[in-house]
Amino acid sequence: MKDEFDDLDDDAPPPLLDTDAEDIPVVHFENVGVRYGLGPEILRDLTFSIGPRSFQFLTGPSGAGKTTLLRLMLMSIAPTRGLVTIFGEEVSRIDKEGLTGLRRRMGVVFQDFRLLDHLTLYENVALPLRVQGREDASYRAEVTELLDWVGLGRRMHVMPPVLSGGEKQRAAIARALITQPELLLADEPTGNVDPGLARRLLRLFIELNRLGTSVVIATHDLTLMDLVDARRLVLGDGHLLIDE
Numbered sequence: 001m002k003d004e005f006d007d008l009d010d011d012a013p014p015p016l017l018d019t020d021a022e023d024i025p026v027v028h029f030e031n032v033g034v035r036y037g038l039g040p041e042i043l044r045d046l047t048f049s050i051g052p053r054s055f056q057f058l059t060g061p062s063g064a065g066k067t068t069l070l071r072l073m074l075m076s077i078a079p080t081r082g083l084v085t086i087f088g089e090e091v092s093r094i095d096k097e098g099l100t101g102l103r104r105r106m107g108v109v110f111q112d113f114r115l116l117d118h119l120t121l122y123e124n125v126a127l128p129l130r131v132q133g134r135e136d137a138s139y140r141a142e143v144t145e146l147l148d149w150v151g152l153g154r155r156m157h158v159m160p161p162v163l164s165g166g167e168k169q170r171a172a173i174a175r176a177l178i179t180q181p182e183l184l185l186a187d188e189p190t191g192n193v194d195p196g197l198a199r200r201l202l203r204l205f206i207e208l209n210r211l212g213t214s215v216v217i218a219t220h221d222l223t224l225m226d227l228v229d230a231r232r233l234v235l236g237d238g239h240l241l242i243d244e
């Protein structure tokens with residue numbers, strides 16, 4: 001695996017893009033609250049925006065609601081109160097097809113990876129492009145290059161069940177990035193890799209951001225966050241504090 005990384009630049013991550021405050025937010029929450037079933041409110045009074053081409057960390061102690069907030073942005077759960085607007089559209093007014101259309105504009109790295117076990121790594125990563133109707137020949141080089149980037153070039157024809165947790169995580173990251181989505185939501189995307197590899201993956205997220213993607217990385221990892229001068233969305237006691 002090391003060889004595949006030899007040509008990577010190990011310099012500090014490049015500076016983040018400046019965002020234009022006048023652009024329509026990619027995500028906007030207005031007084032949002034959420035509870036699971038009849039349980040207590042997990043998140044309360046959330047009002048914030050995520051701008052186009054912006055980069056932010058989402059952090060807070062275990063159980064603070066980071067995954068829940070990502071699920072709200074992914075529209076896989078609905079708020080119990082307040083308004084969620086994604087790509088300028090208010091989520092409660094959108095039908096199922098509309099939601100699918102909005103989700104296709106996002107890349108998501110789930111904590112549990114969600115790779116398809118009956119497809120090879122290459123096929124998993126290529127799947128979002130196939131769903132877009134593209135032919136294999138048109139994306140083969142892109143998929144191979146990205147798999148090389150994350151150090152999985154030599155593993156691309158294996159099935160996910162034989163991979164380590166860190167390898168699965170990198171494959172899940174490659175799948176989320178391959179379409180250059182407008183919004184990337186990543187839940188602890190470096191939780192299963194060593195610090196050196198975590199830095200390289202962070203660099204990949206920053207490169208994606210430089211190409212125009214808004215990036216949200218949920219993490220506990222202070223060392224990782226300290227590498228980038230990025231906005232921090234900090235959850236605690238159900239509330240959100242923003243450190244610009």
Ligand SMILES: Nc1ncnc2c1ncn2[C@@H]1O[C@H](COP(=O)(O)OP(=O)(O)OP(=O)(O)O)[C@@H](O)[C@H]1O
Pocket residue numbers: 036039042060061062063064065066067068069
């Ligand atoms: N499906 C669910 N049903 C009921 N409660 C849930 C559900 N999912 C999460 N919770 C509760 O909501 C709270 C927030 O969970 P969440 O997974 O969003 O936190 P987190 O900040 O992502 O935690 P971690 O850092 O440990 O992954 C927790 O108290 C959790 O027990």
